Amino acid sequence: MGSLAVDSYRENAEVYRGDAVCKKRMADLLKELGLPLGLLPLEDLEELGYNEKAGFLWLVQKKKREHNFKTIKQLVSYATEVTALVEPRKMKKITGVKTREMLLWLSVVEVYIDDPSSGKITFKTGTGLADSFPVSAFELEAEKGKQRE
Secondary structure, eight states, X not given: OXXXXXXXXXXXXXXXXXXXXXXXXXXXXXXXXXXXXXXXXXXXXXXXXEEXXXXXXXXXXXXXXXXXXXXXXXXXXXXXEEEEEEETTEEEEEEEEEEEETTEEEEXXXXXXXXXXXXXXXXXXXXXXXXXXEGGGGSOHHHHHHHHO
C-alpha cells in the first residue's frame, strides 16, 4: 500500500503547529499510547496532526533527520513527513521512517509492544524482517536520567 494521504484525515483532526507545541503533544500522545517517548526524536517540527477517530497521526519536520540510537547501535532516518496508524502500544502502516541494516535502508512499517512486562519493543520492516530491542533504548535522555536516580 502506498503512503496514507494526510489530506483525507485532516477533517476531524487536531492539528498543532510550531516545534514546542508539537513536541509536547507528541510526548503526550506517545505516553497515552504506551510507547516510549524517544521513539520519534524529530527536530524543528512544523505540524502534528492526530485524527483520534481514525487513529491516524502525522508529523511534519523542516528537514529529513537521522538519529543514532546509541545503546542499540541503530541508525534511523526520518523523512520530512512521517505518518502512521496508531493504537495502544502499536504504530502500523508507518511511512517516512527507515532503519539502516548493513548497507541497506529498510522502511519501518510497524512498531509494537506485545507484552509491556517483557520490556521489549518490536520493529518490523517492509521486507517482513522484525527485530526486538529494549524499550529503554527509546526513552528520552531526561527519562533515562530519572530512572538512574
